[in-house]
Amino acid sequence: MEVRVRIPSPLKKLAGGQNVINAQGRTVGEVLQWLAMTYPGLQERLRDEQGGVRRFINIYVNEEDIRFIQNLETPLKEGDQLSIIPAIAGGAFFKRRVTLTFPPKLIKEPVIYTIGQRFKVVTNIRSANVTEHVGWVTLEIDGEEPEYLKALGYLRGIGVDVEPIERDIIE
Amino acid sequence: MKFTKGLRCKECSREYPISPIHVCEFCFGPLELIYDYGKIRENLTRERIEARPKSMWRYRELLPVESDPTIGINVGFTPLIRSEGLAKALGVKELYLKNDAVNYPTLSFKDRVVSVALSKAKEFGFQIVACASTGNLANSVAALAAAGGFESYIFVPYDLEQGKILGTLVYGTNLIGIKGSYDEVNRLCSEIAENYGWAFVNINIRPFYAEGSKTFGYEIAEQLGWRTPEHVVVPMAGGSLITKVWKGFKELETIGLLDGVNTKIYGAQASGSNPIVVAFREGLDWIKPQRPQTIAKSLAIGNPADGYYALKTIRESGGWAEDVTDHEIIEGMKLLARTEGIFTETAGGVTVGVTKKLIERGIIPRDESILISITGNGLKTQEAIQDRVGHPVIIEPKLSDFEKIIAPQRKEREVRIQATV
DSSP, X not given: OEEEEEOOHHHHGGGTTOSEEEEXXXXXXXXXXXXXXXSGGGXXXXXXXXXXXXXXEEEEETTEEGGGTTGGGOBOOTTOEEXXXXXXXXXXXXXXXXXXXXXXXXXXXXXXXXXXXXXXXXXXXXXXXXXXXXXXXXXXXXXXXXXXXXXXXXXXXXXXXXXXXXXXXXX | OOOEEEEEETTTOOEEOSSSOOBOTTTOOBEEEEEOHHHHHHHOOHHHHHTSOSSGGGGGGGSSOOSOOOSOTTOOOOOEEEOSHXXXXXXXXXXXXXXXXXXXXXXXXXXXXXXXXXXXXXXXXXXXXXXXXXXXXXXXXXXXXXXXXXXXXXXXXXXXOHHHHHHHHTTTOEEEEESSOHHHHHHHHHHHHHHSOOEEXXXXXXXXXXXXXXXXXXXXXXXXXXXXXXXXXXXXXXSHHHXXXXXXXXXXXXXXXXXXXXXXXXXXXXXXXXXXXXXXXTTOSXXXXXXXXXXXXXXXXXXXXXXXXXXXXXXXXXXXXXXXXXXXXXXXXXXXXXXXXXXXXXXXXXXXXXXXXXXXXXXXXXXXXEEEEEOBBGGGGGGGTTTSSOOOXXXXXXXXXHHHXXXXXXXXXXXXXXXXX
16 A cells, blocks of 8 residues: 655655655554654654654644544555644744755865854754764754855855755644 | 753653753654752752742742843742632632732733743843733733833734733733634744744743743742642643642652642643543543633633643642533632632633532542632633623612612521521
């Protein structure tokens, strides 16, 4: 059974950068399992240590909350749409946030320091994963709109992949 | 001196530095303050608290404001009343009323949370404050923002009681009425909060704001001579207050100011907006959202943000959750007014009505200490009872006219007195 799964922006990165994924499964539980196997980073974000869906994540099948249907046992049919939505939508994404992915040649460069020096922006690293070959950083950028845009332009210019984190519109 | 250590997710325990955020990035759970209770224990004694001015800030070590509080320094320390009349009417031995209907400056418990939120907003450097509100919060943010030199934006459902609209506008705020329920107002405000750099007291400032409610609990304990009542009835809208009253009691125990807490906490809702009561009855640990329909507009939240934690508090303390109809709410308001001389708003009618019901059912025992929370003032919700309190008798300015109406009244009274003798 193929269904469409809408991924919230904060988890997009872990789902190969996709907003919508075509996933497989006969029930909501099976789809979550499929997602976790295909995109291993999603597992711990969606389910708690006991295997239940995290309390502040709501899952909707065709706009209906699965808690009103059969929870993880909710059956799916071809073409159903499953939406994963943080219960407290918004709020956390208060300042502008971007995810930066660095190519190997820039991993050792002080890129974030540089934008703070060259433009009137204040940066704040919220999460990051940097190894020898790959690096990404989620960055909060505070500052006037023109300075913010200039900073993004500079980053793209030197070869950093810049992806603004957008908020989710749930209704 | 600094007594806070950071913010922690209530779900997954991930920690964050103190900043205007309220949601965990990892699991989307709500964030809560972390305190250094060891250090607070060393610094705070009963004597030290008692020597301070009579306001909620006498417990400042337990509040997340680091410099001297700047907003609402006179808020709190409202009367704790030993009830005679209502206790007799309900047939109980030891009854108390904690009366935030006379809280300063806007006559509801919201002044507590707002004074913490705005003092914190000032520390963070915000110039504009905002909130989503069912009315009482609107009054409080507008007033304290005016006093604190902030610009303010306030979002409410457009069909609020007139008293709450007027009592917001008078402070010179920007009031925006939304054609929708409170839950829709709240959702819109989450979007606005992301796009504007404002301090939304109950969104991005929520972890700090909510801590202000603990002072309602601290004051109860101190005013009872450093003990807690055996039964405490609290109204539930978003479900935050009930969790914070409990947290307040437990914290005083943790830092050694209370010798044990033997209290059951009871949550009260209106039948037309009772998602937490329903979850309690059905034994669920999640909340089914509702579309509220009740005269208790200050409690009309169908998708309570802290509903899960409210349930947990009730269950952990061994309490109960119950609701009352609009009719019972009005009867509760009248009963309190006629036995204690306290005019509370609909939310107070809910706590009085629920207490009455739980006593009658034997869930709250008659011979143990009981406290009813009165969180708002009746002058703000006059529409709810204007047709239910009778009318004045109108006469000409003549003694004979007065005698005409007084004679039957006195006679009726004599008959009643004879009947009771």
